[in-house]
Amino acid sequence: MCAKLFKLTVVTPDKCFFKDLPVLSVGAFGSEGYFTALPGHIPFLTDLKPGPVTYKDAENVVDTFFVSGGFVEVLPEEVTILADAAEKLHDLDAERAEKNLIKHQERLAEGRKRARLQEGDKTVKLTPEEEARIQRDKIDIVAEEAKVIREMARIKAARNRNKYPHKH
Template identity: 45%
Template sequence: MAENIRLEIVTPDKSVVSEDVQIVVGPGTLGEFGILRGHTPFLTTLNMGTVRYKDAGGAERQIFISGGFAEALPDKVTILAESAERRRDIDIDRARSALARAQKRLEEAQKEKLDYARAKAALDRALHRIKVASSKGQ
């Protein structure tokens, strides 16, 4: 069995995860990446999406992030996220309401030349949060 690697996920407001894990998989802007202990150091930007990891006991965990940066070192992964939520902390009803609002805004943006990029980002954020909240595991 491979050794564990330290995972730190922090936002400007709080520390979301600080634990030893078996593997980390994240949504890099150049594609999804996976990190095990002993990985070659690198730094990357992150897309909005899901950080998945297996905790030291082998349970799969998921964290929604809305972008940021990841630094991989041989014994530690640090994710600096704009925002991050554990699956259990996502209010799925609130996320569904946000999805409906975002869909309406997106339709209006197309008709009235409003801020399309902002409306699309809100839609993507709601979809990712619902996906994480609806997934199996923890």
């Protein structure tokens, strides 16, 4: 067997998830859609959506892990993924992700309410708690949206973990 291999590196701010792992192929969700890269791929750069990344290692075994956004550089002989965070599928915690999802959804809704209020929409009413919070913290709608999407992707990946090919 002398199929061509290339090297997969996955780094996050906290750790080096994979370093120069020899693989046969890598598949991931880019912001413009799913792609699979094989050795000899032309140089390619894109950002990643939160979601599963699949690779086939030198023994032809397929495995999947989860990244919560980031970006990827494909070169003929290597693939570098710079992820915000990377987790093994069985480390994903659906319950925690769901709690986070609810939290961020609430914050997002509140942020949108505030934005409408600022634009002069009179129909919006804030509850007293929301009034109190408005002084304390700012809500970044774009960031909250990204977090909601990330948590949803995480939940989806955690629920479907057995459907993705992965090592046991």
